[in-house]
Amino acid sequence: MPHRSVTLSQFILQEEVTHPESSGEFTRLLIDLALAAKMINREVTRAGLVDILGYTGSENVHGEKVQKLDVFAHDVIARVLGSTGQLAVLASEEDEDILSVHENRAPGRYVVNFDPLDGSSNINANVNIGTIFSILPRVSRSGPGGIADVLQPGVRQLAAGYVMYGSSTMLVFTTGNGVHGFTFEPSLGEFLLSHPDIRTPPRGRIYSVNESNYFQWSEGVKRYVDWLKQPDGESGRPYSARYVGSLVADFHRNLLYGGIFLYPGDQKNRAGKLRLLYEAAPLAFIAEQAGGAASDGQQRIMDIVPRELHQKTPLILGSRDDVRDCELFVQEKHEAVTAERRGNHAATARALEPPARKTSTSSPS
Ligand code: AFP
Helix, strand or coil: CHHHHCEHHHHHHHHHHCCCCCCCHHHHHHHHHHHHHHHHHHHHHCCCCCCCCCEEEEECCCCCEEEHHHHHHHHHHHHHHHCCCCEEEEEECCCCCCEECCCCCCCCCEEEEEEEEECHHHHHHCCCEEEEEEEEECCCCCCCCCHHHHCCCHHHCCEEEEEEECCCCEEEEECCCCEEEEEEECCCCEEEEEECCCCCCCCCCEEECCHHHHHHCCHHHHHHHHHHHCCEHHHCECCEECCCCCHHHHHHHHHHHCCEEEECCCCCCCCCCCEHHHHHHHHHHHHHHCCCEEECCCCEHHHCCCCCCCCECCEEEECHHHHHHHHHHHCCCCHHHHHHHHHHHHHHHHHHCCHHHHHHHHCCC
8 A cells, every 4th residue: 555655754744845834843843752652662662671661669640650661751752852942841741840841952832741651550461551642832932831831721732642552553643634643664663654544433332441430430420331231233232341451552442443431530539530631632632633522521621721730530532422422421411311310200200199090090991
């Protein structure tokens, strides 16, 4: 197929040609990101051979155990992007604070929020893990970038993407002009275009959620997941359950096949587990660009204005119609919920009817 010979750099440069006003800085930033991805990929694929597996012995800002590979990936991205002059500021899921760019450089025009290695509890078992990134324009006018540059809603993203390290390593990204996937060809050291213009089915047959949290969920989420499991040939239920526990892997599979990923809030963590800036917003941008959707149950993820660097959000992500169904359940507006309510009202009314009327209505003729 002809597109298999298009490298990521060629593709990005071709896109730049369609923007004559472009200074080339954005293009260089994407190419730098791909370089960082290759460096992380090299380490991930050698993970069993070099002393990079296992924990560092410390915890990150979220109280999670930090893996050596997490630290490596964070350092690579911060180093590669921080020294190239395209960025005003960076923010990493692994760091409590924003990261300044190289002091000897004038700050650039862009901001990158990233999750260096998502799904890291899967690292030691060789299960897919990923890097997620989000690129924004800086909003501050001069000097080093600050927190306001980082705390922007998803709608302001210029690009977003992820790298999935696994049986084959892929880089998938959008600049708001469709979603394109590139597979790493190790013998060339290049990402080659393998999945141009990815479109996700409007409805899938897969649901991905950590169901061990069932008893902590709201009634709406419980009902939705119960509903997905009820057989109904017409709507394609029951759905199949698929859950890796690596967001990038779960998202990527559902993007290609169609389906829904859920990480709702629960009684313990009202906003769930996933972070708005590093996970939800970039994947929401990709989902929407592929024809899918992303919501927190009440509103579009892309519209949420972040208040804090490590803010979490409930996440409902994937095929458009599936996300809509889930939202309706959460808001108690789905027809299955209203029908059940009508049925309950009718049953209650019948039970409350005076005995005399009951007899007369139930007599056959
Ligand atoms: P780790 O990076 O700690 O493995 O967390 C992965 C993650 O942030 C995301 O990739 C998964 O979808 C989600 O957490 C899994 O969380 P549960 O283990 O609670 O299901």
